[in-house]
Amino acid sequence: xxxxxxxxxxxxxxxxxxxxxxxxxxxxxxxxxxxxxxxxxxxxxxxxxxxxxxxxxxxxxxxxxxxxxxxxxxxxxxxxxxxxxxxxxxxxxxxxxxxxxxxxxxxxxxxxxxxxxxxxxxxxxxxxxxxxxxxxxxxxxxxxxxxxxxxxxxxxxxxxxxxxxxxxxxxxxxxxxxxxxxxxxxxxxxxxxxxxxxxxxxxxxxxxxxxxxxxxxxxxxxxxxxxxxxxxxxxxxxxxxxxxxxxxxxxxxxxxxxxxxxxxxxxxxxxxxxxxxxxxxxxxxxxxxxxxxxxxxxxxxxxxxxxxxxxxxxxxxxxxxxxxxxxxxxxxxxxxxxxxxxxxxxxxxxxxxxxxxxxxxxxxxxxxxxxxxxxxxxxxxxxxxxxxxxxxxxxxxxxxxxxxxxxxxxxxxxxxxxxxxxxxxxxxxxxxxxxxxxxxxxxxxxxxxxxxxxxxxxxxxxxxxxxxxxxxxxxxxxxxxxxxxxxxxxxxxxxxxxxxxxxxxxxxxxxxxxxxxxxxxxxxxxxxxxxxxxxxxxxxxxxxxxxxxxxxxxxxxxxxxxxxxxxxxxxxxxxxxxxxxxxxxxxxxxxxxxxxxxxxxxxxxxxxxxxxxxxxx
Numbered sequence: 001x002x003x004x005x006x007x008x009x010x011x012x013x014x015x016x017x018x019x020x021x022x023x024x025x026x027x028x029x030x031x032x033x034x035x036x037x038x039x040x041x042x043x044x045x046x047x048x049x050x051x052x053x054x055x056x057x058x059x060x061x062x063x064x065x066x067x068x069x070x071x072x073x074x075x076x077x078x079x080x081x082x083x084x085x086x087x088x089x090x091x092x093x094x095x096x097x098x099x100x101x102x103x104x105x106x107x108x109x110x111x112x113x114x115x116x117x118x119x120x121x122x123x124x125x126x127x128x129x130x131x132x133x134x135x136x137x138x139x140x141x142x143x144x145x146x147x148x149x150x151x152x153x154x155x156x157x158x159x160x161x162x163x164x165x166x167x168x169x170x171x172x173x174x175x176x177x178x179x180x181x182x183x184x185x186x187x188x189x190x191x192x193x194x195x196x197x198x199x200x201x202x203x204x205x206x207x208x209x210x211x212x213x214x215x216x217x218x219x220x221x222x223x224x225x226x227x228x229x230x231x232x233x234x235x236x237x238x239x240x241x242x243x244x245x246x247x248x249x250x251x252x253x254x255x256x257x258x259x260x261x262x263x264x265x266x267x268x269x270x271x272x273x274x275x276x277x278x279x280x281x282x283x284x285x286x287x288x289x290x291x292x293x294x295x296x297x298x299x300x301x302x303x304x305x306x307x308x309x310x311x312x313x314x315x316x317x318x319x320x321x322x323x324x325x326x327x328x329x330x331x332x333x334x335x336x337x338x339x340x341x342x343x344x345x346x347x348x349x350x351x352x353x354x355x356x357x358x359x360x361x362x363x364x365x366x367x368x369x370x371x372x373x374x375x376x377x378x379x380x381x382x383x384x385x386x387x388x389x390x391x392x393x394x395x396x397x398x399x400x401x402x403x404x405x406x407x408x409x410x411x412x413x414x415x416x417x418x419x420x421x422x423x424x425x426x427x428x429x430x431x432x433x434x435x436x437x438x439x440x441x442x443x444x445x446x447x448x449x450x451x452x453x454x455x456x457x458x459x460x461x462x463x464x465x466x467x468x469x470x471x472x473x474x475x476x477x478x479x480x481x482x483x484x485x486x487x488x489x490x491x492x493x494x495x496x497x498x499x500x501x502x503x504x505x506x507x508x509x510x511x512x513x514x515x516x517x518x519x520x521x522x523x524x525x526x527x528x529x530x531x532x533x534x535x536x537x538x539x540x541x542x543x544x545x546x547x548x549x550x551x552x553x554x555x556x557x558x559x560x561x562x563x564x565x566x567x568x569x570x571x572x573x574x575x576x577x578x579x580x581x582x583x584x585x586x587x588x589x590x591x592x593x594x595x596x597x598x599x600x601x602x603x604x605x606x607x608x609x610x611x612x613x614x615x616x617x
Contacts (some may be wrong), residue, residue, distance in 0.1 A: 001107070005568070006211030006212060007211055010204075010207055010208060010211065014204070017117035020550075020577075024184055027148070028389045029441075035455070036120075037114075037115050037119060037120065038114070038115070038143050038146070039119045039120050039143065039146050041112040043110065043114045043115070044146040044147055045110070045114045045117075045119075045145075045146050045147065045149075045150030045151050045154070046106065046107065046110040046111050046114055046118070046150075046302075048147055048150075048151040049106060049110065049150075049151045049154045049155065050103055050106055051108065052091065052151065053093075053099070053102070053103065053106075053172050054099070054103065054153065056091045056092060057070060057092070057093055059074065060088070060092070060497060061077070061092060061093070062495065062500045063096075063099075064111055066493075066500065067096060068095070068096060069491065069493050069502075070093070070094070070095070070493070071402055071493055071494070071495035071496070071500050072092065072094050072170065072493065072495070073435075073467060073469070073472070073474060073494060073495070074088075074472065074495060074496045075088040075089055075092035075170065076089055076092075076161050076168045076169070076170050076336070076474075076539065077089040077163065077165060077168055077169045077170070077414070077471055078416065078474045079414060079415070079416040079417065079418075079473035080414040080415055080416075081416075081453050081473050082472050082473045082474075083413070083415060084472075084497075086159075086162065086163050086401070086471065087159065089162035089165075089169050089170050089171075090157075090158025090159050090160075090161060090171070090172060090174065090175060091155065091158055091172060092160035092170055092171070093171050094170055094171070095171070098170075098171055100202070100205065101202075102171060102172040102173050102175075102176050102524065103172075104198050104201045104202050104205070105176040105180070105198055106154075106172065106175075106176055106179065107198075107201065108182045108194040108195070108197050108198035108201065109176065109179045109183045109191065109194050109198075110154065110179050111194075112183035112186070112187050112190050112191055112475045113179050113182045113183045113242075113246075114146075114150055114248060115187070116182065116183070116186035116187065117145070117149075117150055117249070118145070119142040119143075119145050119146040120142050120145075121140050121145075121158055122253060138583055142279070148513060152224060154175055154178075154179065154307050155175070157174065157175040157178040157179070157238060157241060157242070158172050158174060158175035160174075160237075160238075160241065161173075161174020161175060161177075161178065161234045161238040161241070162234070163176060163414075164234070164237060164407040164410045165231055165233065165234040165237075165258065165410055166231075166233045166234075166409055166410040166413055167410075167413055168476070169234055171231070173231065173234065173235060174231070174234040174235060174236070174237065174238035175238060176238070176240065177235045177236075177239040177242065177273070177275075178238035178241045178242035178245075179242060179268070180239065180242060180269060180273065180343075181238065181239040181240065181241065181242025181243040181244075181245075181246060181304075182242040182243070182245055182246035182249070183242075183246070183261055184202040184243075184246075184262065184265050184266050184269050184304070185246035185247055185250065185257065185266075185304060185308035186246050186249065186250060186255075186257070186308075187242055187257075188257060188258075188261040188262045188264070188265030188266070189261060189265065191265055191266055191269065192265050192269070195268070195269060195272055195273075199556075205454065222480075222482040222483070222486060223480070223482070223483065224286055225286055225288075227274070227277055227279060227286075227288060228279060228281065228286040230274065230277055231281060231501055232274070232275075232277035232278065233332045233406060233409075233410070235274075235275060235277075236275060236406050237275075237403060237406045239270075239275060240399055240400075240402050240403035240406060241370055241403055243307060243308070243399050244307075244399050244400050244403060246308065247307040247392075247395075247396045247399065248396070249306050250308055251392075251396075256308075256309055256392075257308055257309045258309055259305045259306070259308075259309035259310065260304040260305070261309075262304060262309050263301050263302060263304070263305035264301075264310045266300070266301040266304045266305060267297065267298060267301040270297035270300065270301065271294065271297060272409065275293075275297050275300075275549050276290065276293030276294045276296065276297045276434050277293055278290075278292055278293040278296070283460040284460075291406075300402075303395055303398055303399060303402070304399065304509070306391065306392065306395035307392065307395040307396040307398070307399050308340050308566065309392075309393045310392035337539065339368050340368070342368070343365065343368035358557050371405070377598060391517075395497040407475050412449060413449065415449055416449050416473055417447070417448055417449075417473055417561050418446060418447055418448075418449050418468070418469075418470055418473050418474065418475045419446040419470075420447070420470055423436065423438070423468065424436070424438035424439070424440040424443055424466050424468065425440065426440055426441060426443070426533065427439045427440045427441075427443075427466070427532050427533045428530055428531065428533070429468075429532070429534065430503055430523045430525050430530050432494050432501050432503060432525060433494075433496075433499075433501075434469050434470070434471045434472070435467060435468070435469045435474075435494045436467070436468045437465065437466070437467055437478070437492055437494070437503045437523060437525075437531035437532075438465075438466055438467075438468075438523070438533070439464070439465050439466070439505070439521040439523070439532040440462070440463065440464070440466050440533070441463045441481075441533065441535070442461045443460075443461060443462055443463070443466065444461050445460075445461075445462060445475055445476075445616075446475060447475055461610060462477050463477075463480075464477040464478070464479050464480045464481045464483075464484065465477065465478045465479035465484065465490070465492060465505045465521070465523075466478065467492060467494070478492045479492065479505055482504060484507045484521070485507060485509075485519075485614075485616075486616065486617060487616055487617060488506065488507050488614075488616030488617075489504065489505060489506045489616075490504075490505050491503070491505070492505060494502075501525070501526075502525070503524065503525045504523070504524040504525075505522075505523055505532075506521070506522045506523075506524070507519055507520070507521050507614075507616075508520055508522070508558075508614070509535075509563055509613075509614035510551050510558060510574075510599070510611040510612065510613055511611065511612050511613075511614060511615065512538040512539070512540050512541075512550075512551055512610070512611055513540045513541055513542055513609065513610065513611075514540065514541025515538040515539055515540060515541055515544070516535075516536075516538045517535075517538070517614065518535050518536075518537065518538045518551045518552065518553060518558065518611075519533045519535050519553070519614065520533060520553040520558070521533040531553075531555055531556065534553035534554075534555075535553060537551065537552035537553075537561065537589050538550060538551055538552075538561065539551075540607045540608075540610040540611065542601075542609075542610065543608075544602075544603050544608050544610075545585075545603035545604065545606065546563075546564065547562055547563060547564045547569070547586060548563045548564075549561070549586075549588070549599075549601050549610040549611075550563060550565070550568075551574075551599075551610070551611045556571070557573055558574045558583075559571050559572065559573050559574065560573075560574055560583070560610070560611075561574050562583040562586055562600065563582070569583070569584065570583035570584055571583070574590060574599060574611075575588060575589065575590040575599075576590060577590055577591075577592050577597055578590065578591065578592060585603065586601060586602070586603050587602040587603070588600070588601055588602075588610075589602060595615075596612055596613055596615055597612070597613035598611070598612045598613070599611040599612070
């Protein structure tokens with residue numbers, strides 16, 4: 001009842017507050033600033049980009065009809081052999097919160113980057129009211145720069161960061177970090193204000209959508225730490241790409257921002273936006289190297305500041321005191337020769353060892369490229385690289401090299417294939433077009449890379465609801481074992497361009513005193529239920545008149561097996577609530593106590609609990 005009045009009051013308060021400030025601050029000054037760079041004073045490119053990303057979520061991912069449960073699997077970068085995922089992962093999102101976070105970041109940082117780019121070319125002073133030039137090429141037209149060029153660059157950044165993400169990736173966040181990188185080197189102080197504005201926009205949005213929140217004490221299901229699922233490598237790659245583009249734009253425009261401002265803004269941005277995340281995953285163990293990550297951000301801030309606001313003075317000459325010093329070209333040639341010899345020697349050694357060949361060769365080639373970069377400027381023609389090389393140019397080149405180093409490890413990880421007969425051992429699959437869904441326990445993922453990483457470590461087996469699609473090179477856990485055991489049920493959303501279907505997973509289990517829990521997982525699709533998995537039977541560690549009782553899942557339920565002298569003497573389905581069944585003179589009753597069904601074995605005057613129904617939250 002309070003939601004509508006709360007929303008109205010919030011809207012009125014915001015409108016009044018902004019109207020008062022707008023009238024007192026002098027709207028003419030702000031309008032002049034915006035119209036000097038934007039057509040009609042509006043960042044059209046930012047709005048077009050947001051519309052494309054949100055539109056993809058609403059239409060392609062079925063978010064319009066299923067806002068909280070979009071179609072995700074067909075739009076993930078599972079492999080380079082699945083081009084649909086590579087092309088769409090940068091604009092697809094996994095949830096409303098995922099989409100909201102990236103769009104708030106885009107609305108905060110993209111107008112700054114668009115302002116730096118400008119709808120009008122720097123030399124253009126003749127424009128009409130709608131920003132249509134009378135002369136000039138197509139790319140010089142303000143409407144094209146605003147509605148086509150700028151959105152295309154942002155979408156290209158999303159594509160690149162998704163294509164070179166280490167492992168399966170999803171989301172526009174790589175592009176958001178690229179936008180932030182461009183913004184922080186061109187307008188550092190404004191970017192810090194935008195950082196605060198992004199948080200403020202999030203608060204306002206939540207105040208509108210959830211004006212009143214009531215919460216109690218609730219337990220949550222087991223899950224990895226929240227930072228373990230963040231694509232920190234794609235974020236760092238996007239940021240470096242944005243910095244490189246921003247530094248090039250500054251150089252072309254002849255601008256040089258204050259180095260200290262760029263450093264402080266980059267440091268603050270990196271710390272607040274968790275650019276310091278360095279995570280290593282080892283099976284079910286997640287390691288966060290926080291101190292090393294913060295140190296990396298500090299050093300990176302120095303490099304970014306030098307690339308944006310560094311001096312144009314040439315690099316110092318360490319051999320200037322030598323009477324007969326060699327020429328720079330000679331030193332560069334010798335260095336390049338040594339790098340090539342060292343790389344060739346290392347590659348030969350790796351090939352002879354025949355262990356981790358692909359990974360070893362890749363690392364050596366990447367190291368050779370990085371070490372060869374300092375030798376290139378003296379060897380290139382002067383028309384390509386000004387001589388001598390300036391400190392600012394060197395820092396910019398270092399940023400580009402860093403971006404290559406960050407992106408390179410993702411390439412071998414992207415050449416992933418799934419075996420044609422992958423399936424899920426021990427589980428009965430439900431087929432939904434090109435997808436197979438099944439529950440598996442302790443299953444080895446049948447994913448192989450075309451680059452040989454060797455066999456130094458054993459594969460990590462997984463348990464849970466597994467989704468497989470050979471056409472999409474997809475094989476992964478959709479619902480973890482711990483999550484299903486906690487909640488009891490979950491829904492797997494499948495689909496593709498133009499279609500969406502769901503598979504419901506339900507777990508039913510019985511805890512057995514002194515032994516493992518017995519459970520079964522049923523999958524329901526379009527009203528048809530399939531028992532996908534049955535665990536092994538489990539025997540209660542109690543004796544009733546010299547007999548034991550085991551619980552075993554069947555094709556459509558559970559049964560009790562009475563054992564004597566190591567053999568089964570009789571079976572009976574688990575009785576319904578408040579009913580009983582008999583196996584010989586042993587009576588088996590299902591009683592409901594405190595909302596939980598319990599199976600009790602009764603013989604003469606002896607009563608022993610042999611099983612209790614699992615409960616879920």
